[in-house]
Amino acid sequence: MTSERPGPGVPTATYRLQLQPAFPFAAAAAAVPYLASLGVSHLHLSPVLEAVPGSTHGYDVVDPARVRAELGGEEGLRALSRTAREHGLGLVLDIVPNHMAMAPRHNHALWEVLREGPASPYARWFDIDWDAQDGRMLLPVLGGPVGTQLEHLTVDGGVLRYHDHAFPLREGTEDLPLPRLLDAQWYRPVWWRLARTELNYRRFFSISELIGVRVEDPEVFDATHATVLRLLDEGVADGLRIDHPDGLADPDAYLARLHEATGGRWTVVEKILADGEHLPASWPVAGTTGYDALRHVDGLFTDTTGAYELLGQYRRFAAPQTDRGGNWEATVRRAAYKVLTHELATETDRLTRVAARLCAVSPDLALRDRAPWALRTALEELLVRLRVYRPYTSQDASAVVTGEAAEEARLAFVVPEEAEAVDVVRRLLVEPTGDASAPDHTDRVELRTRFAQTASALRAKSVEDTAFYRYVPLLSATEVGGAPGSPGVSPDDFHAYCARVQRDRPLTGTVVSTHDTKRSADVRAALSVLTECPARWAEVLAEVTAAGDGVPDGQLAWAAWQTVFGLGQAEEERVQEALLKHAREAGLYTSWTEQEPPYEEAVKAFVAAGPCGAPGERVAALRKALEPHVRANVLGTALVHLTMPGVPDVYQGTEGEYRALVDPDNRRPVEFPPSLPGEKDALTAAALRLRSRRPGTFGASATYAPLTAEGRAAGHCLAFARSGEVVTAVTRLSLRLADAGGWDETLLPLPPGRWTDLLTPERRFTGHARVADLFAHLPVALLERTED
Structure with missing residues (x-):
């Protein structure tokens, strides 16, 4: 049995609490006995520093030197920390280095x-x-x-x-x-x-x-981090979550400075990794907050073939234009152009001014005589072609601002000589910035810095805040960090991902629900079942809706019906609020800044009469018929998340059944302890308590080994062993499995020893377990080796 404890302050599992005036430190302290019994090691607190009065999230900080009075002030935080320590728990703080609230009367x-003005010491x-x-x-x-x-x-x-x-x-x-x-x-x-x-x-x-905020300035870093560092130094808190490091001028330097200042405390960063992208190896952090894990777990329970069938049906139903929701890549590209020329126009202007200034005075004559409009076009064309959020100082920028992207960008110009502006801009972005004493050095650094910061804002706004709301064949795939164009993840790819995490970042964060997810894990798990029965979904939609029958537009209608399927029992007000946000983010017929009241009233009327009205009962009936398969996905998602490599973060309330839509719906206070705990609560507690008892089995020195089932239905059993001491086995694509005739004589070869199922402790297994027996009571199994 592996039994070594993790290092000081390193979590085995965290539990995210959304603090707000309605749920202050005292309320969190009251929940500590229950949360400690659940098996987590640390409470993960939303931002605790002084924020705009009444803020329900805390990311609008106004004073980084003070703990928020509305939550109970520093004494309230210290009292929470003492209560947590008494029950064996630590604290992880969420900090916001990138920005503060533009609220002068509070800031x-x-x-x-x-x-x-600029003479102020705070300038x-x-x-x-x-x-x-x-x-x-x-x-x-x-x-x-x-x-x-x-x-x-x-x-x-x-x-x-x-x-x-x-x-x-x-x-x-x-x-x-x-x-x-x-x-x-x-x-x-x-x-x-x-x-x-x-x-x-x-x-x-x-x-x-x-x-x-300019935390790249050492004095600003010290002033804005002094309180948090003091709380760490005095033992009030143990670790940090870093909000949006991609907005910083130099994330590499910031994280290095933070690592030194904290003495190497456990730290994770809210870094969204594109498909195939890895966290920079030089970053001295435990890893990400876990959206990359979310994408892989969700994909595991998504049928790839069915997802493409669903896409075809969506295109027939909604008839979206290719670049307005019909094709993923084209939709992202169009959204990026719109964001650059509208929401981020001022950022693009600033980039253009710096580039024009560089070209006008450069000692390199090859850069001279470039029209500002051409430089702006080159910048825009390169920005929209980035496949990741941004380049970093520690990276080769040419791997992000690629030659292939430059070739495509040149096509935006009619005159070949003017297209050379693309090469000029790319040179300025990828070549070394030169000697610090050179007259153009400052501008070269600024161009690269601003380009990277603008790139991250563009990616977030064009992909997650626009394209995710336009391209909607499968809502569960349009999640933070997701890859809607390729939503499925094969077992082999999942195992490869987990092996890489255990090797490279074994203490990284993992999540399946957060305060920023557009739908909770349980809602997404239900929606994934639709990829196993796309034809049934199309039949139901044909029954409940018809063109011109109060439908504001096909894409919105498709999304609305999927929303109520995923949510289950759907209160009209919650669905209306989520769909209005959906429509405004999509920006096709209304938006946050150019609202169209007639369209928005049509959305409300449609939701009331359709998805939340009598026709919605047909969708509810389909959901009920598919409930066993929804259950398999819900429990499978939870167990994989809690036992895969990394440190799992459990979002408040998600230890049990938790169906929530986009914020603010997912930030509602939850009940501690839950009044009616169910089988998901029991599963969560069993897995978390196991992690607590056997930290070395899941920690930095643990191992991860795929287990391969044998037999006709082998592909529907996903299993892995942790350090030879624990086995996780879950059912995937259970509806396809049922349609194919079930498990038959499929076997799962277990590692040596006798194994007890912690979810049904009276059951024992050894050798080659029949999968039908393994999943006789639940569609998942959590096995602990009890004898050699």
Whole structure:
């Protein structure tokens, strides 16, 4: 039996709690006895630093030096830590290095920058382009052009007020007439629509309410991390989750500095890896937060052939244009162009200015005489062709900004000589930046940095926030980190992934549900069953809907019917809210910034009359008929997640049945302990307690070995052994299995020893176990070796 304990503060399993004023530190402390009994080693807390008052998520930090008062302040956090320690639990903190809230009346540092301008000692905190907008910071807060808002702009007590907003006044300007007063400030309040093209501060993606922070500056790093580092040093917390490192100027340098500052504490990063992409080997972190694991687990329970059949039916039903939801790659490309020219237009403008400045003064004459429009086109064409989120300092940039992409990008130009702008831009991005004393060195570094930051924002907005809502043949595949164009994962590919994780990043995080997943794991597990019966799904849709029968559009209708299938019992309000968000994110007929009330009313009416009305009963009947196969996927997903390589993170409430849609639906408070625990609760507790008892069996020095079933139905049994001490076996594609006649005499050869099923402890197995016997009570089995 392997029994060594993990290193100090290294989790065996974490449990994510969404803190908010309605669920503060005291409420979390009250849940500790239950969570400790579940078998986790650490509580994974959502951001705990001071945030905008009333925030339900905490990612809008206003003061990184203070623990949030609404949650109970630092003493409340310390009390939670003491209670957790008493029950054998540690704490993992979620920190937000990339951005803070653009809320001057709550954000003191930002208030001082607006009052004093670039001379403020806090000016270095924020990523502001003071060379733009005549040296004034653009504040896109007005409801219309400034001339139409003058009656709402008032001066009161030395403060400029606009509805709920408050801004400081530059010294000596408070008595000026309003027009002159506005012109005299270090900032410029403007109509919110100008943010798209005029903004001169870096944002989180395209969210103007979150301003980028320059943690690449050592002084800013120290100031914004001092409290978190102190909490780690004093033993209040043990580890960290790093939110969105891709937004940083230099993630490599940031993570190296953080690693040194924390003394090498267990740290995972919210890094979305594209299909086939690996975490940079040089990053001194345990791994990712686990979206790569989510994609592989989901894919394991997705029938690849059926998924393509479903795609064909979706195209016939919804008739989407190829690049507006009909083809995955084309949809992503079109969405990327739209995001670059709309939401990220100001970021593209800044890139173009830097590139033009470089070319205008470069000592290398081959870079000269490049029109800004050509440079902008080259930048856009290269950005939309990136296959990953961004290049990194530690990488060869040419592997990201590829020659193949450059060849394609040249096709955007009619004149070959103008197409050379692509080669110029690519050279500036992939060649070494040169000697630091060179006159163009600063601009070269800025171009590469801004290109990488813009690339990450573009990928997030065009893929996860647009294309995922346009290309919807299988909603379970449109998940954070997912690959909707190839949703299935074979057992061999899954085993290869797990072996690589155990070898390279054995303490990485793994997840199947988070506060950011668009659908919880249980909803996705149900939807995956549709890939096993695409024809039945098409028949049901033919019965419940018809063209022109109140359907706002085919894609939305398809997504709505899948939503209620995945959710099961569906409250109308929850479904309407999720579908309206879906439609706005897709941006085909309405959007967040250009809402179309008639279309949105049609969506609400359709949801009420269709999916949540009488026709929805037919979908509910299909769901009920398929419930045994939904159950197999739900339990299989949970058990694989909890026993595969890595450190599993259990999102609040998901230890039991948990059906949730996109936020804010998935951030609702949950009940501790659950009033009616079921078989999933029992499975989760059994797996977590096993990890707690046998940490070495699953830890850094553990092993992972695929087990291959033998017989006609072998492909439907996915099994693996951990360190020769534990065996996980699950049923995959159970509907296909049933249609093919069941397990028959399929056998699973077990490693040497006698094995007890922890989910039904009275059962023992040895040698070649009949899979039909193994899964006689449940579609999954968790075996522990009890005798040699």
